[in-house]
Amino acid sequence: MESRETTRNLSYLxxxxxVLLIVPDQVNVxxxxxxxxxxxxxxxxxxxxxxxxYTGYLSFGHVLFYGVGSYASAILVADYGWNWIPTLLVAAxxxxxxxxxxxxxxxxxxxxxxxxxxxxxxxxxxILATVWDDxxxxxxxxxxxxxxxxxxxxxxxxxxxIVTILVSYWIAHSRFGVRLNAIREDEVAxxxxxxxxxxxxxxxxxxxxVFCSMAGAIQANKTLYIDPDxxxxxxxxxxxxxxxxxxxxxxxxxxxxxxxxxxxxQEVVWVAVPQAHLIAFGVxxxxxxxxxxxxxxxxxVDRGWARxxxxx
Amino acid sequence: MExxxxxxxxxxxxLHKDFGGIKAVNGCHLQVPxxxxxxxxxxxxxxxTTTFNLLTGVIPPDSGKVIYNGEDIAGLKSxxxxxxxxxxxxxxxxxxxxMTVFENMLSVAYLKIPMQQARQRADELMEFVTLTRLRDExxxxxxxxxxxxxxxxxxxxxxxxxxxxxxxxxxxxxxxLASLLERIHELQEQGKTILIVEHDMNVIMNHCEKIFxxxxxxxxxxxxxxxxxxxxxxxxxxxxxxxxxxxEA
Numbered sequence: 001m002e003s004r005e006t007t008r009n010l011s012y013l014x015x016x017x018x019v020l021l022i023v024p025d026q027v028n029v030x031x032x033x034x035x036x037x038x039x040x041x042x043x044x045x046x047x048x049x050x051x052x053x054y055t056g057y058l059s060f061g062h063v064l065f066y067g068v069g070s071y072a073s074a075i076l077v078a079d080y081g082w083n084w085i086p087t088l089l090v091a092a093x094x095x096x097x098x099x100x101x102x103x104x105x106x107x108x109x110x111x112x113x114x115x116x117x118x119x120x121x122x123x124x125x126x127i128l129a130t131v132w133d134d135x136x137x138x139x140x141x142x143x144x145x146x147x148x149x150x151x152x153x154x155x156x157x158x159x160x161x162i163v164t165i166l167v168s169y170w171i172a173h174s175r176f177g178v179r180l181n182a183i184r185e186d187e188v189a190x191x192x193x194x195x196x197x198x199x200x201x202x203x204x205x206x207x208x209x210v211f212c213s214m215a216g217a218i219q220a221n222k223t224l225y226i227d228p229d230x231x232x233x234x235x236x237x238x239x240x241x242x243x244x245x246x247x248x249x250x251x252x253x254x255x256x257x258x259x260x261x262x263x264x265x266q267e268v269v270w271v272a273v274p275q276a277h278l279i280a281f282g283v284x285x286x287x288x289x290x291x292x293x294x295x296x297x298x299x300x301v302d303r304g305w306a307r308x309x310x311x312x
Numbered sequence: 313m314e315x316x317x318x319x320x321x322x323x324x325x326x327l328h329k330d331f332g333g334i335k336a337v338n339g340c341h342l343q344v345p346x347x348x349x350x351x352x353x354x355x356x357x358x359x360x361t362t363t364f365n366l367l368t369g370v371i372p373p374d375s376g377k378v379i380y381n382g383e384d385i386a387g388l389k390s391x392x393x394x395x396x397x398x399x400x401x402x403x404x405x406x407x408x409x410x411m412t413v414f415e416n417m418l419s420v421a422y423l424k425i426p427m428q429q430a431r432q433r434a435d436e437l438m439e440f441v442t443l444t445r446l447r448d449e450x451x452x453x454x455x456x457x458x459x460x461x462x463x464x465x466x467x468x469x470x471x472x473x474x475x476x477x478x479x480x481x482x483x484x485x486x487x488x489l490a491s492l493l494e495r496i497h498e499l500q501e502q503g504k505t506i507l508i509v510e511h512d513m514n515v516i517m518n519h520c521e522k523i524f525x526x527x528x529x530x531x532x533x534x535x536x537x538x539x540x541x542x543x544x545x546x547x548x549x550x551x552x553x554x555x556x557x558x559x560e561a
Binding site: 175178179181182184185186188189190191192193194195196197250307308309310311312 | 368369370389390391394395399400402406407408409410411412414415416418419420421422423427430448449450451466467469470
């Protein structure tokens with residue numbers, strides 16, 4: 001039962017891969033960028049979902065992993081002349097390091113306290129990037145050398161997205177994931193049922209950070225200019241969070257759908273009503289919160305059109 | 313080892329816990345017999361649930377020892393106590409509301425069996441507690457009695473040596489309760505040690521071999537059901553002093 005479902009889902013992912021491989025040659029640079037950034041938001045929403053959707057620790061500072069990833073990569077490329085591809089691994093390592101050091105204290109906090117602590121941490125990193133001139137070039141930002149990368153960053157993001165989807169899928173359908181859900185539901189009961197909650201939360205936080213930092217690093221090499229205010233912009237956290245919630249947090253397909261739908265709507269609205277796009281966007285979100293509080297996936301589950309739970 | 317040889321599964325020695333000046337548990341001593349069903353009773357607020365929480369690592373004791381299989385497990389974390397083979401249920405059920413019944417069962421850690429076997433075990437236990445038809449329903453959609461059953465079944469997933477049940481009868485209908493008690497006896501026959509906190513005196517008096525009574529954080533009496541029923545101190549803890557003693561005073 002379960003394995004047939006997995007085979008079917010993997011074949012959908014295979015089809016998606018083929019389409020994404022063919023598309024860039026067929027479209028112009030605008031659409032290529034559009035798809036690349038959509039994929040980036042799929043990665044971000046899925047990463048946020050690991051710690052916040054599966055594990056229930058609502059992170060309000062996830063942009064900090066995205067930011068440290070982009071800075072790690074940009075500094076190595078611009079100041080040390082590295083090729084950008086190996087810098088992705090450094091970005092991942094930096095993301096892991098920051099997640100461990102930060103996770104140790106903040107994962108002891110719960111609910112709003114965790115949210116505020118992560119928000120504060122992200123702001124601290126923005127300020128650090130602004131004042132640490134010698135390394136980060138401060139407020140003036142970092143310009144990256146222009147290499148032909150509209151294709152290479154596209155494919156890098158595509159691979160990262162596929163890996164993030166696979167890892168998310170594995171988590172959701174494994175006992176590891178069920179235990180993360182148990183922590184989300186009731187941490188005392190989870191511990192009383194043998195789950196080493198501290199360790200599980202840390203693993204979730206690290207996994208959640210690593211994809212985010214790599215997405216940030218690829219993005220830096222696509223946009224070719226970064227500064228503290230854009231790389232540690234709180235709106236990036238809010239966007240990934242909203243995407244996951246729109247699609248249905250705690251599921252695999254939810255954040256993917258949420259990212260695709262929300263990013264497309266954002267783009268359309270921005271083009272249609274550039275002066276009022278944030279208002280239109282806000283109204284849309286209020287409607288979603290009112291009529292689909294558990295996201296697109298929850299909307300289907302509540303009507304009996306999809307099965308409850310992840311493991312059957 | 314010494315305790316185990318004496319037929320004692322869990323030896324609680326001089327356990328203390330203060331909550332900001334309130335002595336919730338104030339020098340509790342329990343010698344829970346191995347392979348038997350024991351009951352822990354006492355009026356509301358006498359420290360029964362706090363004792364359970366101290367035994368299972370939900371909160372750390374201020375002082376005292378909890379000897380289990382020759383080892384002091386006082387102060388271990390919850391999941392470590394669980395690893396030693398002690399599982400529990402809670403007074404107010406703590407099932408996972410946004411997870412299906414099956415996922416609730418499967419979430420238990422340290423199963424030491426492959427996924428396929430774990431699924432099978434979960435299915436068997438769900439069948440026992442008559443929750444099979446609710447397998448794919450969210451825990452939060454279950455009635456309170458069903459949640460109690462789910463929590464009980466979940467506590468059996470690892471085949472523990474000792475099971476602590478905090479008010480298993482509350483909210484469970486009589487028919488289900490009879491089958492629940494039957495299963496508790498089956499577990500005892502398999503050699504497991506069971507400790508029950510319960511207000512339902514029928515359950516305590518008819519199913520426990522040994523009873524501990526707590527009041528104000530200390531155990532004031534212990535013994536067979538018949539002894540406890542006639543124990544003056546116990547009657548006093550539950551109903552207050554007899555009028556005659558007032559008159560004498």
